[in-house]
Amino acid sequence: MMRNLSESLTFTVPISLSDRTLAEQFRSQHRSPEKAKQVYLNTLAVSAVKFYLRCMKVETNWSASLSWNPAMQAVMDVADLQVIGQGKIECLAVLPGEKVIHIPPEVCSDRIGYVAVQLDESLREATLLGFIKMVSEGNLVPLSELRSLEEFILQLSQTSEKQKPPIHLSKWLMNVVDIGWQTIESLLIPQAAERAFTFRSAEESLPQKAESSTISVQKGILVDLGRQSESKPIALIVELIPICEQEINIFVKVCPTNSQKYLPEELEVMVLDDLGTPVMQATARNTKSIQLNFSSEVGERFSIKVALGNVNFIETFLV
Secondary structure (H helix, E strand, O other): OOOEEEEEEEEEEOOHHHHHHHHHHHOOOOOHHHHHHHHHHHHHHHHHHHHHHOOOOOEEHHHHHHHOHHHHHHOOOOOEEEEEOEEEEEEEEEHHOEEEEEHHHOOOOOOOOOEEEEEEEOEEEEEEEEEOOOOOOOOOOHHHHHHHHHHHHHHHHHOOOOOOOEEEEHHHHOOOOOOOOOOOOOOOOOOHHHHHHHOOOOOOOOOOOOOOOOOOEEEEEEOOHHHOOOOOOOOEEEEEEEEOEEEEEEEEEEEEEEOOOOOOOOOOEEEEEEHHHHHEEEOOOOOOOOOEEEEEEOOOEEEEEEOOOOOOEEEEEEO
């Protein structure tokens, strides 16, 4: 619901039962009452901003954000939300009666904006009050200094055409991994991790020369397709096996998480060339997992697209 308050455009959204359930799930993973409360409020703030951006037709990927990771929650006061193709925004919870917002030092960089989210006393409703574009470390910002949400959306629309930098796969071989990509053990529960990597059958295997390689790097990321996948994130897993200095075998796998046995029906997985043209693709139909295998030379660029309905996730890689 849009409304004018003191000449500032705000946006009020309901905090759904599913939002509170997720917040409770995150909170239950932290023993410290103070940290548990912090994580609970941060999760509600991110949920509200995600809802707002969905209404504004702005795509986000919460599962690629630090605030989705319990390990990061434990060591940081973080409530970030990845805006696909643009960067991260910080969602700052504001309690009733508060007149200023505190920006945690750990989130004072690598953000494209900071949105203030006022939670009501019942924690059943949230109001987005406005945003700040840039902050200094440890800054206390009066609510009166917030810029309007209208300006925030304008800023996002003006930068939406900026291309997200590609992920450099060669750095993975040097143990330098991009934020959001995790080891398979931390990404999936043990049973799913075991299932996810028993996937090179005889008919799927690449040439035998790859089997003799002693180097193998496996990383994954959770892909949040929102309501299209009933709020259950999907795991996108990439494995690298170098053949020689100039060529790498690449295994792309998509599988369900949260003890789900099958991928959502009609889920599409595509490998795109550097012009965005699909060169490999598969569609889930009562499918437990999808795998696409190919080889690529150093310096080549490709993208992986995961799509369900009108929601899609695209990641670009440079070999």
